[in-house]
Amino acid sequence: MSRVKLGYNPTLKQATLEQELELCEKYGFDAIELRIEKLKDYFTRNTLADLKSFFEQSTLQPLSLNAIEYVLFSDSVRKEANNRDLAFLCEVGYELGIRDIVIVPSFHKTEYSMEAIKQESIQILTQYANKVKKYNMRLAYEFVGNPNACVNTFEQCYDIVESIGLDNVGISLDFFHFYAMNSSKQALQEADIEKIFLVHINDADFYPPGSLREEEDRLFPGDGAIPIKDYMDILKDKNYQGLVSIELFRKEYEEWDMEEFIKTAKEKTSYYLQE
Ligand code: ZN
Numbered sequence: 001m002s003r004v005k006l007g008y009n010p011t012l013k014q015a016t017l018e019q020e021l022e023l024c025e026k027y028g029f030d031a032i033e034l035r036i037e038k039l040k041d042y043f044t045r046n047t048l049a050d051l052k053s054f055f056e057q058s059t060l061q062p063l064s065l066n067a068i069e070y071v072l073f074s075d076s077v078r079k080e081a082n083n084r085d086l087a088f089l090c091e092v093g094y095e096l097g098i099r100d101i102v103i104v105p106s107f108h109k110t111e112y113s114m115e116a117i118k119q120e121s122i123q124i125l126t127q128y129a130n131k132v133k134k135y136n137m138r139l140a141y142e143f144v145g146n147p148n149a150c151v152n153t154f155e156q157c158y159d160i161v162e163s164i165g166l167d168n169v170g171i172s173l174d175f176f177h178f179y180a181m182n183s184s185k186q187a188l189q190e191a192d193i194e195k196i197f198l199v200h201i202n203d204a205d206f207y208p209p210g211s212l213r214e215e216e217d218r219l220f221p222g223d224g225a226i227p228i229k230d231y232m233d234i235l236k237d238k239n240y241q242g243l244v245s246i247e248l249f250r251k252e253y254e255e256w257d258m259e260e261f262i263k264t265a266k267e268k269t270s271y272y273l274q275e
Contacts, residue, residue, distance in 0.1 A: 003241065004240065004241060004242065004243070004244050004273055005030040005031045005061070005063065005242070005243045005244065006029055006030045006031070006244060006245075006266075006269060006270065006273055007029060007030065007031035007032060007033060007063055007064075007198075007243045007244065007245030007246070008020070008024045008029045008031070008032050008033070008245060008246055008262070008265060008266075009032075009033045009035065009066065009200065009245050009246060009247035009248075010024075010032065010033070010034070010035055010038050011035070011247060011248055011249055012253070012254070012258055012261060013254050014254055014256075014258055015258045016038075016041065016042070017034070017038040017039065017041065017042040018042065018045075018046070019258060020032070020038075020258070020262070021054060021058075021060065023258065023259055023262040023263075024060055024262060025058050025059060025060045026262075027262055027263055027266040028059075028266065029060060029266060030059075030060070030061060031060065031061045031062070031063040031243055031245065032060055032061075032062060032063070033062075033063060033064045033065070033066055033102075033243075033245055033247075034062055034064070034065050034066070034092070034098070035065075035066045035067070036065070036066065036067065036068075036085060036088070036089065039088075039092060048091075048092060048095055051092075051096065052095055052096060055096060062096045062097075062098050063098065063099075063100070063198070063243050063245070064098060064099070064100040064101070064102060064140065064172075064197075064198055064243065064245070065089045065092065065093050065098055065100065065101045065102065066101075066102045067101075067102040067103065067104050067142065068082050068085055068086055068089070068101065068102075068103050068104070068128070069082075069104040069106075070082070070104070070106045070107075071103055071104065071105060071106065071124050071125075071128075072105050072106040072112075072117065072120045072121060072124060072150050073106055073108070073112065073120060073150075074106065086101070086128060086131060086132070087131075089101050090131070090132055090135045090137060093135060093137050094135040094136070094137070098137070099136070099137055099138055099197075100137065100138050100139070100140045100172075100197050100198055101132060101137060101138070101139055101140065102140050102142050102172045102198075103125065103128065103139050103140065103141050103142065103172075104142050104144060105117070105121065105141070105142075105143070105144065105149060105150040105151040106149075106150050107144075107146070107148045107149055107150065108148060108150055109148060112150060114156070117150045117151060117156075117160075118159065118160055118163065120150075121141070121150075121151065121160045121164075122160065122163055122164055125139055125141060125160070125161075125164055125169050126164060126166070126169075129164070129166050129168050129169050132168065133168060137168065138167075138168040138169070138170060138197055139168060139169050139170070140170055140171060140172035140197040140198050141157055141160065141161055141169065141170070141171055141172065142157075142171070142172035142173075142174055142177065142200075143156060143157035143171075143174075143177055143183075144177050144214060145174075145176060145177035145178065145179065145180025145181040145183075145212060145214065146177075146180065146181070146212075146213075146214055147181070147210045152177070152181045153181050153182075153183045153184070154171070154173065154178055154183035154184065154187055154188055154191075155183065155184050155187040157171055158171060158187060158191055158195065161195055162192075162195070170194070170195045170196060170197035171195055171196050171197060172197060172198050172199075172200065173188075173196050173198070173199050173200070174199075174200035174202070174247065175199070175200060175201055175202055175203075175226055175228060175231055176200070176202045176203075176204050176212070176214060176217075176218050176226070176247075177200075177214065178231065179204055179209075179212075179225070179226045179227075180204060180209065180210070180212040180214070181209055181210060182209040185230065185231075185234065188231070188234050189234055189237075189238075191238075193235075193238040193239065193240055196235075196240060196242065197242060198242050198243045198245065199235065199240070199242065199243065199244045199245065200245055200246075200247040201221055201228065201244050201245065201246050201247070201269055201272065202218045202219065202220075202221060202226070202246060202247055202248055203218065203219040203220060203221050203222060203223050203224030203225065203226045203228065204217055204218060204219060204224045204225050204226050205217040205219065205224055205225065206224065206225045207225075214249065215249045216249070216250060216251060217250070218247075218248045218249050218250050219248070219250065220246075220248065220264060220265065220268040221246065221268045221269050221271070221272055222268050222271060222272075223268070228272055229272065232244075232272050232273075244269070244272075244273060246265045246268075246269045248265070
């Protein structure tokens with residue numbers, strides 16, 4: 001793999017964005033994703049100019065923005081909030097030269113058919129894509145490996161993104177989500193690699209498909225059930241050159257010393273990015 005960027009997704013509840021930025025720089029990550037809730041908190045103490053100046057002086061690059069959520073079948077209040085958040089992320093992203101915004105579908109209880117979900121996704125993502133285009137930004141649609149997520153397999157997500165057919169709409173491939181609903185490795189092998197905008201790397205507890213909880217059952221790469229090497233080999237064969245970013249949510253990690261966590265994240269992820 002020529003030069004995949006090793007990234008970090010700042011999910012630690014016990015850390016501020018300032019602390020995570022500093023530690024990611026210290027432990028040699030290439031890139032960091034920015035999360036909307038952390039950004040909003042950061043801006044209560046700092047300005048966008050401060051953030052820009054941090055990155056101008058750092059080896060760490062900002063590489064994506066997470067996330068606009070519950071985008072499908074939402075009521076007018078949620079729609080407005082999402083539109084405001086999208087405008088906010090465009091402003092930040094444009095200033096920092098970030099290309100991708102992660103978009104997450106909604107959840108339901110067997111209410112919407114595959115076709116209804118596809119049509120709604122096409123409508124919303126096309127609308128968002130037109131908005132972010134003038135900021136030179138792209139949308140990375142992240143399927144969620146939960147039975148109640150409207151879009152929950154790679155192949156369903158890929159079908160939607162292909163149907164949209166826009167250069168600035170692709171996929172955020174999260175290994176946990178891929179594994180958790182048994183997405184098809186063959187579908188990944190056959191996919192157009194240009195449609196995979198970014199990768200979230202992580203591991204998962206040993207539970208059957210459909211029962212993993214995305215906020216609780218993630219583990220450091222190498223500690224769980226996910227055949228990470230197989231997934232990375234597929235990406236390597238396809239000459240994937242984007243971001244591979246560690247994204248972990250797990251209650252016990254919130255008890256960890258933040259420096260120890262980031263150091264461990266770097267070590268355990270680097271193992272899978274060796275040539
Ligand atoms: Zn993710």
